Amino acid sequence: MAGASDPLLSLEHFMPYRLNRAAETVSRRFAAIYRRHSGLTRPEWRALATLGQYGCLTATDIGRHSAMHKTKVSRAVQALEDRRWLKRQTDSEDRRVEHLTLTALGQKNYRALAQLALDFERRLRETLGPELFDQLNAGLEAFEEA
Amino acid sequence: MAGASDPLLSLEHFMPYRLNRAAETVSRRFAAIYRRHSGLTRPEWRALATLGQYGCLTATDIGRHSAMHKTKVSRAVQALEDRRWLKRQTDSEDRRVEHLTLTALGQKNYRALAQLALDFERRLRETLGPELFDQLNAGLEAFEEA
DNA sequence: AATGGATTGTTACGTTTGCAACAAATATAC
DNA sequence: GTATATTTGTTGCAAACGTAACAATCCATT
Numbered sequence: 001m002a003g004a005s006d007p008l009l010s011l012e013h014f015m016p017y018r019l020n021r022a023a024e025t026v027s028r029r030f031a032a033i034y035r036r037h038s039g040l041t042r043p044e045w046r047a048l049a050t051l052g053q054y055g056c057l058t059a060t061d062i063g064r065h066s067a068m069h070k071t072k073v074s075r076a077v078q079a080l081e082d083r084r085w086l087k088r089q090t091d092s093e094d095r096r097v098e099h100l101t102l103t104a105l106g107q108k109n110y111r112a113l114a115q116l117a118l119d120f121e122r123r124l125r126e127t128l129g130p131e132l133f134d135q136l137n138a139g140l141e142a143f144e145e146a
Numbered sequence: 147m148a149g150a151s152d153p154l155l156s157l158e159h160f161m162p163y164r165l166n167r168a169a170e171t172v173s174r175r176f177a178a179i180y181r182r183h184s185g186l187t188r189p190e191w192r193a194l195a196t197l198g199q200y201g202c203l204t205a206t207d208i209g210r211h212s213a214m215h216k217t218k219v220s221r222a223v224q225a226l227e228d229r230r231w232l233k234r235q236t237d238s239e240d241r242r243v244e245h246l247t248l249t250a251l252g253q254k255n256y257r258a259l260a261q262l263a264l265d266f267e268r269r270l271r272e273t274l275g276p277e278l279f280d281q282l283n284a285g286l287e288a289f290e291e292a
Numbered sequence: 293a294a295t296g297g298a299t300t301g302t303t304a305c306g307t308t309t310g311c312a313a314c315a316a317a318t319a320t321a322c
Numbered sequence: 323g324t325a326t327a328t329t330t331g332t333t334g335c336a337a338a339c340g341t342a343a344c345a346a347t348c349c350a351t352t
Contacts, residue, residue, distance in 0.1 A: 007199040008260035011211070015267050015279075016172045017195075018286040021213055023169035026162045041338085053153040059301060065157070067167055069340060074302060096300040096347045114154035121161050132288040133161075139274075139282025140164040143171075146273050187308090205331060215310060220332060242317045242330040 030120050034113055043068060043076040045113065048102075051086060052110035056101045085109060176266050180259055189214060189222040191259070194248075197232060198256035202247045231255060 011017045027042070034045050046066040051057060054065070063073045077100060080086045085106030091097040102110060125133045157163045173188070180186050186194065192212040197203060200211070209219045223246060226232045231252030237243040248256060271279045 008257055009195060009199060009263050011195055011199055013283075014263060015270060015283065015286075016169075016176050016263075018283070018290070019165070019169040019172055022286050022289045023162075023165040024213065026165055030162050043338095049155060049157055053155060053157055060299085067170065070301070071303090071340065072338090075338090078302095094300085094348065098301075111154060117155050117160060117162075124161060127292045128285075128288055132285055135281050136285025136289065137159075137161065137164070139278055139285050140161075140168050142274055142278040143168045143282065144164070189308095206329085216331070217310065217333085218308095221308090224332090240318070240330085244331075 026124070030117070033116055033120060037113065037116060038109060040113075041076070041079070043072045044079050047073060047076040047080060048085065048106070048110055048113065049117070051100060051102050052107070052114060056099050058097050058099060062100070080106065172270070176263070179262055179266060183259065183262060184255060186259075187222070187225070189218045190225050193219060193222040193226060194231065194252070194256055194259065195263070197246060197248050198253070198260060202245050204243050204245060208246070226252065 031042055031045070034040050040048065046068060047062050050062050050065045054061070057065070059070065059073045059077055062068070062077070063070050066073075068076075077086065077088075081088065083106075084103055086100050086102050088098045088100055091099060128136070177188055177191070180191050192214060193208050196208050196211045200207070203211070205216065205219050205223055208214070208223070209216050212219075214222075223232065223234075227234065229252075230249055232246050232248050234244045234246055237245060274282070
Protein backbone atom coordinates (compact mmCIF):
# COMPACT_ATOMS: atom_id res chain seq x y z
CA MET A 1 0.00 0.00 0.00
CA ALA A 2 1.57 3.21 -1.15
CA GLY A 3 0.85 5.80 1.40
CA ALA A 4 1.18 8.47 3.92
CA SER A 5 1.97 6.10 6.72
CA ASP A 6 4.48 8.56 8.07
CA PRO A 7 4.54 11.66 5.89
CA LEU A 8 8.10 12.91 6.03
CA LEU A 9 7.07 16.38 5.09
CA SER A 10 3.96 18.33 5.89
CA LEU A 11 3.50 20.75 3.04
CA GLU A 12 1.10 22.90 5.02
CA HIS A 13 3.88 23.67 7.47
CA PHE A 14 6.66 23.92 4.95
CA MET A 15 7.84 27.50 4.73
CA PRO A 16 8.49 27.77 0.97
CA TYR A 17 5.06 26.31 0.29
CA ARG A 18 3.37 28.68 2.71
CA LEU A 19 5.17 31.68 1.31
CA ASN A 20 4.18 30.72 -2.19
CA ARG A 21 0.55 30.21 -1.40
CA ALA A 22 0.26 33.50 0.44
CA ALA A 23 2.13 35.41 -2.24
CA GLU A 24 0.12 33.83 -5.03
CA THR A 25 -3.20 34.56 -3.40
CA VAL A 26 -2.40 38.15 -2.56
CA SER A 27 -0.79 38.79 -5.89
CA ARG A 28 -3.66 37.35 -7.88
CA ARG A 29 -6.28 39.29 -5.99
CA PHE A 30 -4.45 42.52 -6.35
CA ALA A 31 -3.70 41.82 -10.00
CA ALA A 32 -7.42 41.39 -10.57
CA ILE A 33 -7.96 44.88 -9.21
CA TYR A 34 -5.54 46.79 -11.37
CA ARG A 35 -6.31 44.58 -14.31
CA ARG A 36 -9.94 45.57 -14.11
CA HIS A 37 -9.00 49.20 -13.60
CA SER A 38 -6.60 49.63 -16.47
CA GLY A 39 -5.80 46.32 -18.09
CA LEU A 40 -2.19 46.31 -16.96
CA THR A 41 -0.28 43.06 -16.73
CA ARG A 42 1.79 42.30 -13.69
CA PRO A 43 5.14 43.25 -15.24
CA GLU A 44 3.60 46.47 -16.53
CA TRP A 45 2.21 47.34 -13.12
CA ARG A 46 5.56 46.69 -11.52
CA ALA A 47 7.42 48.84 -13.99
CA LEU A 48 4.89 51.62 -13.56
CA ALA A 49 5.04 51.44 -9.77
CA THR A 50 8.82 51.48 -9.77
CA LEU A 51 8.95 54.45 -12.10
CA GLY A 52 6.23 56.24 -10.16
CA GLN A 53 8.22 55.87 -7.00
CA TYR A 54 11.68 56.72 -8.28
CA GLY A 55 10.86 59.15 -11.05
CA CYS A 56 13.56 58.44 -13.60
CA LEU A 57 15.24 55.09 -14.11
CA THR A 58 16.85 52.95 -16.77
CA ALA A 59 15.46 49.57 -17.74
CA THR A 60 18.26 47.91 -15.83
CA ASP A 61 17.34 49.90 -12.72
CA ILE A 62 13.76 48.76 -12.98
CA GLY A 63 14.89 45.19 -13.29
CA ARG A 64 17.07 45.45 -10.23
CA HIS A 65 14.39 47.07 -8.10
CA SER A 66 11.52 44.85 -9.11
CA ALA A 67 13.50 41.62 -9.51
CA MET A 68 12.23 41.13 -13.04
CA HIS A 69 14.10 39.58 -15.93
CA LYS A 70 15.38 42.16 -18.38
CA THR A 71 13.26 40.82 -21.22
CA LYS A 72 10.21 41.22 -19.04
CA VAL A 73 11.21 44.78 -18.31
CA SER A 74 11.89 45.46 -21.96
CA ARG A 75 8.42 44.28 -22.94
CA ALA A 76 6.67 46.06 -20.11
CA VAL A 77 8.43 49.32 -20.97
CA GLN A 78 7.43 48.89 -24.58
CA ALA A 79 3.80 48.37 -23.59
CA LEU A 80 3.80 51.42 -21.35
CA GLU A 81 5.38 53.45 -24.12
CA ASP A 82 2.67 52.30 -26.51
CA ARG A 83 0.12 53.64 -24.05
CA ARG A 84 2.01 56.94 -23.93
CA TRP A 85 2.45 56.43 -20.21
CA LEU A 86 6.21 56.81 -20.32
CA LYS A 87 8.82 58.33 -22.56
CA ARG A 88 12.38 57.35 -23.27
CA GLN A 89 15.32 59.67 -23.50
CA THR A 90 18.69 58.36 -24.57
CA ASP A 91 21.52 59.43 -22.35
CA SER A 92 23.67 62.04 -24.03
CA GLU A 93 26.89 60.64 -22.63
CA ASP A 94 26.19 56.92 -22.85
CA ARG A 95 24.01 56.21 -25.82
CA ARG A 96 23.24 52.65 -24.74
CA VAL A 97 21.27 53.94 -21.80
CA GLU A 98 17.69 55.12 -21.97
CA HIS A 99 16.23 57.20 -19.18
CA LEU A 100 12.61 56.41 -18.58
CA THR A 101 10.11 58.79 -17.08
CA LEU A 102 6.36 58.78 -16.77
CA THR A 103 4.41 61.17 -18.94
CA ALA A 104 1.69 63.32 -17.39
CA LEU A 105 -0.78 60.66 -18.44
CA GLY A 106 1.38 57.97 -16.91
CA GLN A 107 1.63 59.85 -13.64
CA LYS A 108 -2.08 60.37 -13.52
CA ASN A 109 -2.67 56.66 -13.89
CA TYR A 110 0.10 55.86 -11.45
CA ARG A 111 -1.55 57.97 -8.79
CA ALA A 112 -4.86 56.21 -9.27
CA LEU A 113 -3.25 52.79 -9.17
CA ALA A 114 -1.09 53.62 -6.18
CA GLN A 115 -4.25 54.60 -4.37
CA LEU A 116 -5.80 51.25 -5.24
CA ALA A 117 -2.68 49.57 -3.89
CA LEU A 118 -2.85 51.43 -0.61
CA ASP A 119 -6.52 50.65 -0.25
CA PHE A 120 -5.82 47.02 -0.92
CA GLU A 121 -3.10 46.88 1.67
CA ARG A 122 -5.26 48.63 4.22
CA ARG A 123 -8.00 46.06 3.73
CA LEU A 124 -5.40 43.32 4.03
CA ARG A 125 -4.20 44.75 7.30
CA GLU A 126 -7.73 44.92 8.61
CA THR A 127 -8.46 41.36 7.55
CA LEU A 128 -5.34 40.00 9.17
CA GLY A 129 -5.44 42.15 12.22
CA PRO A 130 -2.77 44.80 12.81
CA GLU A 131 -0.63 42.71 15.18
CA LEU A 132 -0.27 39.77 12.85
CA PHE A 133 0.13 42.02 9.85
CA ASP A 134 3.03 43.79 11.51
CA GLN A 135 4.46 40.49 12.64
CA LEU A 136 4.35 39.19 9.10
CA ASN A 137 5.97 42.37 7.91
CA ALA A 138 8.76 42.05 10.42
CA GLY A 139 9.39 38.50 9.33
CA LEU A 140 9.54 39.51 5.70
CA GLU A 141 11.85 42.37 6.48
CA ALA A 142 14.21 40.03 8.27
CA PHE A 143 14.09 37.80 5.27
CA GLU A 144 15.08 40.61 2.97
CA GLU A 145 18.13 41.40 5.04
CA ALA A 146 19.34 37.81 5.00
CA MET B 147 10.15 67.01 -14.52
CA ALA B 148 8.39 63.71 -14.05
CA GLY B 149 9.28 62.42 -10.71
CA ALA B 150 9.19 60.93 -7.33
CA SER B 151 8.56 64.24 -5.64
CA ASP B 152 6.17 62.52 -3.27
CA PRO B 153 6.04 58.82 -4.01
CA LEU B 154 2.54 57.72 -3.14
CA LEU B 155 3.60 54.14 -2.69
CA SER B 156 6.80 52.65 -1.40
CA LEU B 157 7.11 49.29 -3.09
CA GLU B 158 9.68 48.08 -0.59
CA HIS B 159 7.11 48.38 2.16
CA PHE B 160 4.16 47.16 0.15
CA MET B 161 3.04 43.80 1.49
CA PRO B 162 2.16 42.05 -1.79
CA TYR B 163 5.49 43.08 -3.24
CA ARG B 164 7.38 41.86 -0.20
CA LEU B 165 5.56 38.57 -0.15
CA ASN B 166 6.31 38.02 -3.80
CA ARG B 167 9.97 38.76 -3.51
CA ALA B 168 10.42 36.49 -0.54
CA ALA B 169 8.42 33.67 -2.10
CA GLU B 170 10.20 33.98 -5.41
CA THR B 171 13.63 33.91 -3.85
CA VAL B 172 12.94 30.96 -1.59
CA SER B 173 11.12 29.06 -4.29
CA ARG B 174 13.84 29.54 -6.86
CA ARG B 175 16.59 28.47 -4.51
CA PHE B 176 14.77 25.38 -3.43
CA ALA B 177 13.79 24.56 -6.99
CA ALA B 178 17.46 24.66 -7.94
CA ILE B 179 18.12 22.00 -5.32
CA TYR B 180 15.56 19.42 -6.37
CA ARG B 181 16.13 20.24 -10.00
CA ARG B 182 19.77 19.32 -9.64
CA HIS B 183 18.87 16.24 -7.66
CA SER B 184 16.29 14.74 -9.95
CA GLY B 185 15.37 17.16 -12.72
CA LEU B 186 11.84 17.70 -11.47
CA THR B 187 9.97 20.81 -12.47
CA ARG B 188 8.08 22.81 -9.89
CA PRO B 189 4.65 21.40 -10.71
CA GLU B 190 6.09 17.90 -10.67
CA TRP B 191 7.71 18.43 -7.29
CA ARG B 192 4.46 19.74 -5.88
CA ALA B 193 2.44 16.84 -7.16
CA LEU B 194 5.00 14.41 -5.80
CA ALA B 195 5.11 16.09 -2.40
CA THR B 196 1.34 16.15 -2.15
CA LEU B 197 1.05 12.49 -3.06
CA GLY B 198 3.89 11.56 -0.75
CA GLN B 199 2.11 13.22 2.11
CA TYR B 200 -1.43 12.03 1.49
CA GLY B 201 -0.82 8.68 -0.11
CA CYS B 202 -3.66 8.36 -2.55
CA LEU B 203 -5.37 11.25 -4.29
CA THR B 204 -7.15 12.18 -7.48
CA ALA B 205 -5.84 14.84 -9.82
CA THR B 206 -8.51 17.21 -8.58
CA ASP B 207 -7.41 16.62 -5.00
CA ILE B 208 -3.84 17.47 -5.89
CA GLY B 209 -4.99 20.63 -7.56
CA ARG B 210 -6.98 21.67 -4.52
CA HIS B 211 -4.15 20.97 -2.08
CA SER B 212 -1.36 22.54 -4.04
CA ALA B 213 -3.36 25.38 -5.59
CA MET B 214 -2.35 24.40 -9.10
CA HIS B 215 -4.38 24.71 -12.26
CA LYS B 216 -5.82 21.40 -13.37
CA THR B 217 -3.89 21.41 -16.62
CA LYS B 218 -0.68 21.86 -14.68
CA VAL B 219 -1.63 18.91 -12.50
CA SER B 220 -2.54 16.84 -15.52
CA ARG B 221 0.83 17.42 -17.13
CA ALA B 222 2.78 16.90 -13.92
CA VAL B 223 0.98 13.61 -13.28
CA GLN B 224 1.74 12.52 -16.82
CA ALA B 225 5.42 13.30 -16.33
CA LEU B 226 5.58 11.40 -13.05
CA GLU B 227 3.83 8.48 -14.65
CA ASP B 228 6.38 8.48 -17.48
CA ARG B 229 9.07 8.17 -14.83
CA ARG B 230 7.20 5.26 -13.27
CA TRP B 231 7.00 7.25 -10.05
CA LEU B 232 3.25 6.94 -9.78
CA LYS B 233 0.49 4.70 -11.05
CA ARG B 234 -3.12 5.41 -11.89
CA GLN B 235 -6.06 3.26 -10.98
CA THR B 236 -9.47 4.11 -12.29
CA ASP B 237 -12.18 4.11 -9.68
CA SER B 238 -14.43 1.09 -10.03
CA GLU B 239 -17.58 3.00 -9.18
CA ASP B 240 -16.88 6.31 -10.91
CA ARG B 241 -14.88 5.70 -14.00
CA ARG B 242 -14.05 9.37 -14.54
CA VAL B 243 -11.90 9.33 -11.44
CA GLU B 244 -8.32 8.11 -11.30
CA HIS B 245 -6.70 7.30 -7.99
CA LEU B 246 -3.04 8.18 -7.97
CA THR B 247 -0.44 6.54 -5.78
CA LEU B 248 3.33 6.58 -5.75
CA THR B 249 5.14 3.47 -6.86
CA ALA B 250 7.96 2.06 -4.77
CA LEU B 251 10.35 3.99 -6.95
CA GLY B 252 8.30 7.14 -6.50
CA GLN B 253 8.25 6.74 -2.74
CA LYS B 254 11.97 6.23 -2.65
CA ASN B 255 12.53 9.44 -4.53
CA TYR B 256 9.94 11.24 -2.45
CA ARG B 257 11.76 10.34 0.73
CA ALA B 258 15.04 11.64 -0.64
CA LEU B 259 13.43 14.86 -1.82
CA ALA B 260 11.49 15.37 1.39
CA GLN B 261 14.76 15.11 3.23
CA LEU B 262 16.23 17.80 1.00
CA ALA B 263 13.21 19.94 1.75
CA LEU B 264 13.62 19.56 5.50
CA ASP B 265 17.32 20.33 5.27
CA PHE B 266 16.55 23.40 3.24
CA GLU B 267 14.01 24.63 5.75
CA ARG B 268 16.38 24.02 8.62
CA ARG B 269 19.05 26.10 6.93
CA LEU B 270 16.47 28.78 6.26
CA ARG B 271 15.53 28.83 9.91
CA GLU B 272 19.14 29.14 10.92
CA THR B 273 19.76 31.95 8.47
CA LEU B 274 16.77 33.91 9.60
CA GLY B 275 17.09 33.17 13.26
CA PRO B 276 14.49 31.06 15.05
CA GLU B 277 12.52 33.97 16.52
CA LEU B 278 11.95 35.72 13.22
CA PHE B 279 11.36 32.47 11.44
CA ASP B 280 8.62 31.55 13.87
CA GLN B 281 7.23 35.06 13.67
CA LEU B 282 7.05 34.83 9.90
CA ASN B 283 5.39 31.46 10.21
CA ALA B 284 2.80 32.81 12.59
CA GLY B 285 2.04 35.63 10.21
CA LEU B 286 1.63 33.24 7.31
CA GLU B 287 -0.59 30.99 9.36
CA ALA B 288 -2.84 33.90 10.21
CA PHE B 289 -2.96 34.71 6.58
CA GLU B 290 -4.09 31.23 5.67
CA GLU B 291 -6.95 31.40 8.11
CA ALA B 292 -8.18 34.68 6.71
C1' DA C 293 43.89 54.00 -31.79
C1' DA C 294 43.01 49.28 -31.63
C1' DT C 295 41.73 44.98 -29.96
C1' DG C 296 39.24 42.38 -26.30
C1' DG C 297 35.97 42.53 -22.83
C1' DA C 298 31.63 44.51 -20.49
C1' DT C 299 27.33 46.50 -20.47
C1' DT C 300 22.62 48.00 -22.24
C1' DG C 301 18.64 46.80 -24.34
C1' DT C 302 16.14 44.00 -28.06
C1' DT C 303 14.96 39.90 -30.67
C1' DA C 304 14.49 34.88 -31.93
C1' DC C 305 13.23 30.60 -30.36
C1' DG C 306 11.72 26.79 -27.77
C1' DT C 307 9.15 25.92 -23.43
C1' DT C 308 5.61 26.64 -20.14
C1' DT C 309 1.32 28.51 -19.03
C1' DG C 310 -3.74 29.06 -18.63
C1' DC C 311 -8.15 29.60 -21.11
C1' DA C 312 -11.48 27.43 -23.72
C1' DA C 313 -13.26 23.59 -25.92
C1' DC C 314 -13.66 18.90 -25.50
C1' DA C 315 -14.88 13.68 -24.63
C1' DA C 316 -16.33 10.62 -21.22
C1' DA C 317 -18.83 9.55 -17.30
C1' DT C 318 -22.06 10.58 -13.70
C1' DA C 319 -25.82 13.12 -11.41
C1' DT C 320 -30.19 15.59 -11.61
C1' DA C 321 -34.71 16.90 -13.26
C1' DC C 322 -38.72 16.09 -15.48
C1' DG D 323 -36.29 6.73 -19.01
C1' DT D 324 -34.71 10.43 -21.53
C1' DA D 325 -32.84 15.05 -21.58
C1' DT D 326 -29.99 18.40 -19.33
C1' DA D 327 -26.47 19.75 -16.26
C1' DT D 328 -22.24 18.74 -13.73
C1' DT D 329 -17.88 16.71 -12.92
C1' DT D 330 -13.21 14.62 -14.19
C1' DG D 331 -9.39 14.81 -16.77
C1' DT D 332 -7.09 15.89 -21.45
C1' DT D 333 -5.89 18.70 -25.51
C1' DG D 334 -5.58 22.81 -28.96
C1' DC D 335 -4.13 27.16 -29.10
C1' DA D 336 -2.48 31.68 -28.29
C1' DA D 337 -0.11 34.43 -24.99
C1' DA D 338 3.77 34.91 -21.72
C1' DC D 339 8.08 33.38 -20.29
C1' DG D 340 13.29 32.77 -19.89
C1' DT D 341 17.68 31.35 -22.29
C1' DA D 342 20.64 32.49 -25.48
C1' DA D 343 22.22 35.05 -29.21
C1' DC D 344 22.56 39.53 -30.84
C1' DA D 345 23.69 44.67 -32.29
C1' DA D 346 25.23 48.74 -30.40
C1' DT D 347 27.98 51.14 -27.38
C1' DC D 348 31.35 51.97 -23.99
C1' DC D 349 35.56 50.79 -21.18
C1' DA D 350 40.31 48.89 -20.37
C1' DT D 351 44.65 47.47 -21.64
C1' DT D 352 48.14 47.98 -24.66
